[in-house]
Amino acid sequence: MQQRFLYITLSLTNQIMKIGLYFGTFNPIHIGHLIIANHMAEHSDLEQIWMVVTPHNPLKKKDTLLDDYHRLHLVNLATEDYPKIKPSDIEFKLPQPNYTVNTLVHLQDKFPKNEFSLIMGEDNLKSFHKWKNYEAILQNHEIYVYPRVSSEADNIEFKNNSKIHIINAPIVEISSTFIRENIKNKKNIQPLLPSKVWEYINHNNFYKK
Structure with missing residues (x-):
């Protein structure tokens, strides 16, 4: 099974670059994920x-997830025609459940010359204050936020922070x-x-x- 992990390539080339981390269980990856990732690659300074495949999101039951390596392979298949977008199994090697702050510390230690930023939806930014050690994340990393449809008032706590890029x-x-529900119900979601x-x-x- 061929895999294309930039995470491995960087360790060999010592290449310095600004990397956007798009975390998700990707259960499964779909065109919406690709639209957002490609837009960030083409229309920001990243x-x-x-695409960091999370083996266990602390907010999700693990038994609802497809096997880790199947989801990783799906991300590999989805991104193979996008040279700026790469799958990553980095969290597979870290203790579970996975917390973003721990992954960022690991990455910065392994690649100290590179700059790692987070990519998240506007809905996740609204709950960012609930993340483990969110202050440390915001102090050391930039966050790139894509919009989501929401009926809530526009009162995001972090929106005016210089590290936040909408x-x-x-x-x-x-x-x-x-997608999972429609596959189960025999609907065409191709x-x-x-x-x-x-x-x-x-x-x-x-x-x-």
Whole structure:
């Protein structure tokens, strides 16, 4: 199974670059994820986007997730035609459950010359104050925020912080939950997935039960 991890390449080349970390369980990855990642790669000062596959989100039950390496392979399939977007298994090697602050410390220690930034949705920014050691994250890293549809008032606590960059990215309202439910209900969701991702999911009968 061929994998393309920039995380490994950097350790060999000692290349310095500004990297955007797009964390997610990607269960499964869909075109909405790619639209956002590609927009960040093309319309911000981020040079590379790493799709960091999280083996265990502390807010999600692990038994609802597809096997870690299947999800990683789906990300690899989805991004192979995007040279600025790479899959990463970095969190597979860290203690679980995974907390972003621990991953960032690990990355900065391994690649001290590189600059790592976070990519998150506007809804996640609203709850950012609940993250473990969020003050340390904000002190040491920039955050790139893409918009989400929300009925709440525009009162984001961190929005005027100099480390926060609100990116005028397309609003994408596609969720992995929606895709899983529709596969289970035998609905056609092929337009919402990269073709190779759909083929792999369909071939292996994922999410059908």
